[in-house]
Amino acid sequence: MKQVLPILAVMLLSASAAMTLAADDNCLTCHQSFEDETAGPSHIIVRDVHYQRGISCADCHGGSATLEDMEEVRREKSYRGVPGALDVPLFCARCHSDAAYMHEHNPGLPVDQLEKYKTSVHGHLLLEKKDPHVATCTSCHGVHDIGSAKLPHSKTYPLNIPQTCGTCHADEAHMAPYGIPTDQVEAYAQSVHGQALLERKDLGAPACNDCHGNHGAAPPGVASLSAVCGTCHALEADLFVSSPHKAAFEANDYPMCETCHSNHRIVRPLDAWIGTAEPALCVNCHGDADGTRGFETARGISKAIADLAAAHGQAETALEEAVTKGMMTTDEEFRLKEVDQNLIQTRTLVHAFNMDSVSGKAEEGLQKARQVQQNSARLVDEYYFRRKGLGLATLGITILVVGLYLMIKRLG
Amino acid sequence: MASDTQINAKNKKAAYHWIDERFKVAALVDYMEHKSVPLHEHWVLYYLGGIALFLFVVQVLTGILLLMYYRPGADTAYESVKFIVSDVSFGWLIRSLHSWSANLMILAVFLHMFSVYFTYAYRKPRELTWLTGMGLLGLALLFGFSGYLLPWNELSFFATRVGTGMAGAIPVIGDDLLVIMRGGEEVTGATIGRFFGLHVAILPGVFTVLLTLHLLFVQRQGMSEPLDWTLKPTAEKRYMKFFPQFILRDMLVWLIVLNILAILAVMFPDGVGVVHWHLGTKADPFAPPPPVIRPEWYFMFAFQALKLLPSHVWFLEGELFGILAFTVGGLVWALVPFLERKSATGQRSRLFLLYGLFVVAFIVLMTMFGYVLE
Numbered sequence: 001m002k003q004v005l006p007i008l009a010v011m012l013l014s015a016s017a018a019m020t021l022a023a024d025d026n027c028l029t030c031h032q033s034f035e036d037e038t039a040g041p042s043h044i045i046v047r048d049v050h051y052q053r054g055i056s057c058a059d060c061h062g063g064s065a066t067l068e069d070m071e072e073v074r075r076e077k078s079y080r081g082v083p084g085a086l087d088v089p090l091f092c093a094r095c096h097s098d099a100a101y102m103h104e105h106n107p108g109l110p111v112d113q114l115e116k117y118k119t120s121v122h123g124h125l126l127l128e129k130k131d132p133h134v135a136t137c138t139s140c141h142g143v144h145d146i147g148s149a150k151l152p153h154s155k156t157y158p159l160n161i162p163q164t165c166g167t168c169h170a171d172e173a174h175m176a177p178y179g180i181p182t183d184q185v186e187a188y189a190q191s192v193h194g195q196a197l198l199e200r201k202d203l204g205a206p207a208c209n210d211c212h213g214n215h216g217a218a219p220p221g222v223a224s225l226s227a228v229c230g231t232c233h234a235l236e237a238d239l240f241v242s243s244p245h246k247a248a249f250e251a252n253d254y255p256m257c258e259t260c261h262s263n264h265r266i267v268r269p270l271d272a273w274i275g276t277a278e279p280a281l282c283v284n285c286h287g288d289a290d291g292t293r294g295f296e297t298a299r300g301i302s303k304a305i306a307d308l309a310a311a312h313g314q315a316e317t318a319l320e321e322a323v324t325k326g327m328m329t330t331d332e333e334f335r336l337k338e339v340d341q342n343l344i345q346t347r348t349l350v351h352a353f354n355m356d357s358v359s360g361k362a363e364e365g366l367q368k369a370r371q372v373q374q375n376s377a378r379l380v381d382e383y384y385f386r387r388k389g390l391g392l393a394t395l396g397i398t399i400l401v402v403g404l405y406l407m408i409k410r411l412g
Numbered sequence: 413m414a415s416d417t418q419i420n421a422k423n424k425k426a427a428y429h430w431i432d433e434r435f436k437v438a439a440l441v442d443y444m445e446h447k448s449v450p451l452h453e454h455w456v457l458y459y460l461g462g463i464a465l466f467l468f469v470v471q472v473l474t475g476i477l478l479l480m481y482y483r484p485g486a487d488t489a490y491e492s493v494k495f496i497v498s499d500v501s502f503g504w505l506i507r508s509l510h511s512w513s514a515n516l517m518i519l520a521v522f523l524h525m526f527s528v529y530f531t532y533a534y535r536k537p538r539e540l541t542w543l544t545g546m547g548l549l550g551l552a553l554l555f556g557f558s559g560y561l562l563p564w565n566e567l568s569f570f571a572t573r574v575g576t577g578m579a580g581a582i583p584v585i586g587d588d589l590l591v592i593m594r595g596g597e598e599v600t601g602a603t604i605g606r607f608f609g610l611h612v613a614i615l616p617g618v619f620t621v622l623l624t625l626h627l628l629f630v631q632r633q634g635m636s637e638p639l640d641w642t643l644k645p646t647a648e649k650r651y652m653k654f655f656p657q658f659i660l661r662d663m664l665v666w667l668i669v670l671n672i673l674a675i676l677a678v679m680f681p682d683g684v685g686v687v688h689w690h691l692g693t694k695a696d697p698f699a700p701p702p703p704v705i706r707p708e709w710y711f712m713f714a715f716q717a718l719k720l721l722p723s724h725v726w727f728l729e730g731e732l733f734g735i736l737a738f739t740v741g742g743l744v745w746a747l748v749p750f751l752e753r754k755s756a757t758g759q760r761s762r763l764f765l766l767y768g769l770f771v772v773a774f775i776v777l778m779t780m781f782g783y784v785l786e
Contacts, residue, residue, distance in 0.1 A: 326681060328498045330691070386505075390678040397671040404664045411657060 025065045027057035027073075041144040047153070048146050053105055060091070086126060088136035089117055113137075116216035123216075133174065140164055140214075156214075159197060161207035162188055184208075187265035206232065229257040239351035271309060274350055275302030300355045304362035305346055311369035312339050318376035327379040332372050339369045448651035449658045450637045454531060458635055458658075459665045460524035466666040467517035468623070470673065471555075474510035475612065482562070484608035486601030489564035490694040497681075497691065508677040511689045514556060516673065518710050521552050529748070529768050532755035533636035539749035541633065544626040546746045551619045556708055558611040564604060569695030570705045572607075573599045578718065581731045598697065642758030686712075686783055706782070713775045714738060716782035745771065 031042035038044075045051045050060070058065045062080035063073035073079060083091040093114040095101050102111050117123040117137075125131040140155060147154030155164045166185035168174050175182050188194040188208070196205035211220060211228050220228045230237025240246060240256060249256055260273065260281050273281045275298055276288075282298035319336055322329050342365025349358045432438050449458060481500055483492040496503035525545060528534055534542035561572040576599065580590035595602030641649060652658055682690040686709050707715050717738075721730035728736070744751065744767070754761040 328494075328504065328691075330494065331498065386678050390674060393674050394671055397667055397674070401664060401667045401671070404660060404667065408657070408660050408664065411660070 025056050025058075026068055027061075027063075027065050030068075030070070031057075044145040048144055049148050050146060055105075085132040085136060086130060088138055089114055089123070089126065092137045113215045116213070120213070120215065120217045121219075133177070135168060135217075139168065158203050158205075158207050159201065161209055162194070162198065165208045184264045191264060191266040192268050193266060233257075235348055236351045239349065243351065243353045245353055269347075271302070271305050271347070274298055274305070294353075297353060297355050301350055301353075301358045304355075304359045305343075305350070308339075308343055308346055308362045308365045308369070311366050311373075312336075312343055315339060315369040315372035315376070318373045318380075322376040322379040322383070325380060325383040327383055329376070329379065332375050332379075335368055335372050335375075339365050339372065342368065444655050445653075447631075447634065447654040449635050449654055450641070451650040451652050452638050452641070454527075454638065455652075457524075457527040457531065459662065460520055460527055461630070462662045463665060463669055464517055464520040464524055465623075465627075466669060467513045467520060467673075468619075470509060470513040470670075471517060472616070474506050474513065475616075477506045478510055479612060484562070484604050486564065486604060486695075489562060489604050490691075493563040493565075494691060504681050505677060507689075508681040509673060511683065512673055512676045512680075514559065515683075515687050515709075516669070518552050518556060521549050522710070525549060526768070526772060528636075530765070531636070532639045532760070534749045535636075535639075535752075535755040536749070538629070538633060538636060541626060541629040542749050543746065544622050544629065547622050548619065548626060551615055551622065553710065555611065555615050555619070556710065558607040558615065560708060561599075561604060561607045562611065563689070563691055564695045565692045566695055566699070566702060567692060567705070569599060569697070570701045571707050572603065574705055574715075575707060575711070576603075578731065578735070581729070582735055583732060600697070639755060639758060639760065709779065712782040713778035716778045716785070717774075719782075741771070 028042050028045075031040070035042050042057075045057075056065060057063075058078075060080075061082070062078040063076045064078075067073050067076070074081075080091070095105075096109075097111050097114045099111045102109055118127060122135045125134040126136060142155050147157075149156040149158075151157060152159070154160065162185050169180075170182050170185045172182050189198055193206050196202040197207055209217070210231075212218060227237075237256075246256075248254075249259065261269065270279070272279055276283055276286075276295060280298065280302065282294065286292065286294035286298060288295055315336055319329060319332050322332070342361060346358055346361045346365060349361055352358070449455065478496065481492055481496045481503065483489065493507070497507055498504075500506075528542065528545065557572075557575060561568045576590055576593045579593060580586045582589060591597065593603070593606065594600070595606050637649075676684075682688055686706075706712065714734075718731055718734040721734050723730050725733040748764060752761045752764040
């Protein structure tokens, strides 16, 4: 519903704008008479953000909207017609790189798209190699129905970005000449990021452009990977940078995060990834006899996390029993949340690959977990104590009732 | 030589004489000896008043114990109740007994009132007993309303906001009444202070005076006899002595109620079903209200009726119309001994019987409707 309302609002605004503009725009008057009503440019343009801001056909294609004959329009000096694929970036940049013009129409929008595009892989191939098949402005933004990235129907709306990029990048035939894989969108959809964005509709989750950039789109290299992931996962990135792995990864040319977490198909990490037995990732580099402390550290970290996770589970079970018995467990529930927090912090500290900091945090959580377990057990004991007390009290009162009854009977 | 029995009897007589010489109790003892309770097919209804009285005593005792740890105030109320139920020895039991006995007392008071109404026991010469009883019912409801806010948890906060908001809809005095009740425009720590003062000082004081009067009237006038006894020959009327026969039976019932109370308090320390007082989270005036805000079960019929009213009834706002209707209905109910005169002559009043049935049906249906709709 949240997505439908803005669309309806835009459609209503568009319809009213279209009625006003179309009345004195001869381009639309003519083109609408013969173009397909559902897909024809002169019809779908009512949804276009430019059209809604008063920019019409002639502003992009040149010519004059007041002329009635198409031949006369073509003879106009300003007539630019339909740009070829190689000309699209400059065609759009005529306005979008003009700071004064943009200030007049949409001051909040940057004017460096073309400059960024030139640095992108797409821009390099189009502008230098003259490859007409790479993405230009219209490939991602559409042509006559360009919408703001804030609108759910827009091709650049976060939820639609994987599909927009996938139009080319998931097309085997299209990608064949470039020799790059086409499973990125599928892999992304299965990743934690993809599930957050596409299934839970969490607009804060990263889409393709958050890691690769948009106008300056490029695959992040080994050097910039830490900056890309660290934008959101700052703590993990900081810990890693200060860890002994930083120098080792650089020496071996291993990408920082991708080595363990992969790239597009990033799944929820498992505790078992760290350690010395399958499916631990540490053993990919560290062996029992490699002469470094890595193997022992991995074993120690794995044990610390496993112990804390197990203690958390036991505390949770013990607390659940006390809750089920209707005891007052608010304090223990809070304490268990602290254990939960300790477990998260311990798992995060793994990125420092430092046994002392991991075991210190894990010990903190273990103590709290033990406390939850002990207090929950005490509450369960208290529950049974109450039942026994009730039994005794009820028995005492019942004896009194019977005694009184007998007395009443004796009195008549 | 005198036997032990003779010595005991002699000592008792001497002690009685000693007391009587000073306090003149002979007339009172004589009165008590002759006091009797009518025996008829509905005589068990006489226990209801005693049950309500017993539960009130439990309320007072458990209330005093809670008072030792409870700290009124927005920063201390919730914490102190939490402390009582989790750290104070048997604190959970005291709070549970207090809450269960409060609910059972109101139930007993309602049943007592309807039994009196439908047996015409309010008729002349017991008009003032009825009126003091009505006053006690009103005070019991006020006890419930003021006590509900004291734990200062999420539900009590929002329910009090709705409840006091309804009082604000009363014409002329509504706005002032709302400010007086809340101690300001909003429900705040100042409201707890007022409700606390009302709950532990003002209401117990007034209640005790009214209860004393009510009991005095009952003792002085005796239990009401059934309406059809008016024409019954005296020889066919059966009675039971108040002392010790009836009072022992009363005590037996109290013990049974105490047993039920103990079982409920231990098995369901946070209440059960729609009757619950789970502490939950602390009140936060800036938090969104919970999805379901509902009053205590004994206010549900009024709450639901006001909710069902349209925004306007004739020229009046719906809520205002509802409050006026309840005021008029309540007044008719309270003044029934003065409005209904047929029973004073031994005749049944069909009109007031129908009115009573309508009130019972209204309360039961609206209460059920309120919970079913949720």
